[in-house]
Amino acid sequence: MTMTVQSGVTLREIINEAAKYEMALPYTPYWWGLTIGGLIGTGAHGSTLWNKGSAVHEHVIHIRIVSPAEQKDGYAKVRNLIEFQDEDINAARVSLGVLGVISQVTLKLEPMFKRSIAYLTKSDSNLGDEVISFGKKHEFGDVMWYPSQEKAVYRVDDRVSIDTPGDALYDFLPFRALPSELYDVNRNIEELQEGLPFAEGKCWFAKFVTGTLAHASYGLTNNGLPFFEYPIVGFHNRMQASGACLDSWENHLTSCPWDWRINGEFYHQTTFSISLSVVRNFIEDVQTLVRLEPKALCGLELYNGILMRYVTASNAYLGKMEDGVDFDFTYYRSKDPLTPRLYEDIIEEIEQIGLFKYGGLPHWGKNRNLAFVRAIKKYNNAKKFLEVKKKYDPQGLFSSDWTDQILGLKEGVTILKDGCALEGLCICSQDIHCAPKKNYFCVPGRIYKEARVCRHVEGQTNKISDMRDEL
């Protein structure tokens, strides 16, 4: 019931090899193109509140790590960290790469099982009330939230007996290889909508995108064939993750949507987890903003809305502090860093509400600079992590300015320059951090007055002073 792999092995290989022996890694990210070294290095996870939780590093029982050493010791020290024997394993589970090279990882597996999935679309009016009970009730549940459409799609996803009939395959549609021309058209439409600007158009298109995905069951099939009724049952290894676009044709006729060699998706991703104790308040704040600006979040829905997944408290020093819900926001990024996006201010306000009002923990492998402002202070065991770092790599050979900054060892996690807030390099404090020539000025948030966001205010400088006076 264990599997030992070298750190460059991909999630896809792990899932497939384990399945050959009728074993399964229970909770994983949804994209299988990640390596085990990289995904545990940043605390990557799937969705559950059950058992040991959704982060893969919770299922790691042994880590072999190589760190620098003195000449007399052959320049390298190899440590074998074993669960319950070496406390340092709690630093190495989520290491950000700064302790040394993880060369081998042993994972605890389970006997293969089946899952049953049904998607249930509801009004989002009770989302804040339902989110915790839903997570506790369904082992692999998650929620896709379309706030502008006032809808939430609950994934009712449970473990079922291995002899339940069904051979479902989850080949998530946005991870499939599609013709590069299609991505090109898609990107051009979004650039046009942003440039005009045409928020209404984004809302229509978002409904088309989310409707198409729902119609195609998000990529779930009955072993490649359509099916007509939920739930659908299949083996865990065929439903837990996907990434067919990795097998795109070499000539780039098809590709992954974010492939930089084509004119495809180009976006920011803000991802943080909010403790269960305040998740309802956070959801209600987002709903209040949507009531004030109903079209503001249509742009998120073009990227299939806000993905909400369950995460659990961890012993890893840089793992989650409490059980919570992880929110993924994916949104348009201009190729010109000085060009603001539509409703720039609303997404910035949500980002600051999540991170600062509710103390959200940023995903270490995603996010823009501002998410890491004082982030390390949110971890009770940060000091222990830094002690292990000092012991393993006293000279900081495996550190960079960036890792020192996010670990609070150096100043400069944010960068102040013209337009810096547009790219999330800073939180604006002056208009030049936004795009004043394009009428985007730095103002307080609408409901979270401590936030500072870049808002479009058409030619009304006195309005801006009014807003500042509110401070």
Ligand SMILES: Cc1cc2nc3c(=O)[nH]c(=O)nc-3n(C[C@H](O)[C@H](O)[C@H](O)COP(=O)(O)OP(=O)(O)OC[C@H]3O[C@@H](n4cnc5c(N)ncnc54)[C@H](O)[C@@H]3O)c2cc1C
């Ligand atoms: C399409 C896509 C989908 C994603 N889906 C999810 C998801 O569902 N859930 C989720 O939580 N995250 C998700 N992520 C984020 C992802 O988990 C992180 O970005 C992850 O760190 C990337 O893994 P990688 O193998 O590309 O590692 P890299 O980006 O190469 O490395 C990430 C970090 O790990 C360190 N590292 C890598 N290998 C080693 C090693 N051998 N020894 C020591 N340190 C090492 C690196 O130094 C670096 O700090 C997704 C990312 C993408 C691109």
